[in-house]
Amino acid sequence: MRSFVVAGRLWARLAPLTMDERVGADRSLGVLTHRATVRARSGLTTAHRLSHGSRRFRIRALRDSGRFLELLLEEERG
Numbered sequence: 676m677r678s679f680v681v682a683g684r685l686w687a688r689l690a691p692l693t694m695d696e697r698v699g700a701d702r703s704l705g706v707l708t709h710r711a712t713v714r715a716r717s718g719l720t721t722a723h724r725l726s727h728g729s730r731r732f733r734i735r736a737l738r739d740s741g742r743f744l745e746l747l748l749e750e751e752r753g
Contacts, residue, residue, distance in 0.1 A: 679724055687711040687746075689727060707735060709748040715739065724751075 689711045709732060711725060725732045725748065732748040 682723065685713050685716070687713045687725065692747075706749055707747050708732075708750045711746040711748055713744050713746065715742055715744050719744065719746075 689709055691709050692707055711732070713719075719734070719737065721734045721737065723734050725734065725746070731751040733751060734746050735749050736747040738745040738747075
């Protein structure tokens, strides 16, 4: 069984993807449901997850714009 531990806390802008963004998303990334924007930081990878209350999100892709990271997320169900 794989478990996760809290590695830190960060502020993020979390938003659901629009239907157009979902349709145009790369299918190899899985079912993308949300986007999070966080201040750039080193060490954050697709091996990490984010939590917001009782909700959990897998990081499927990261885009670095220099000052911020845009994370494409899949919400875990169940």
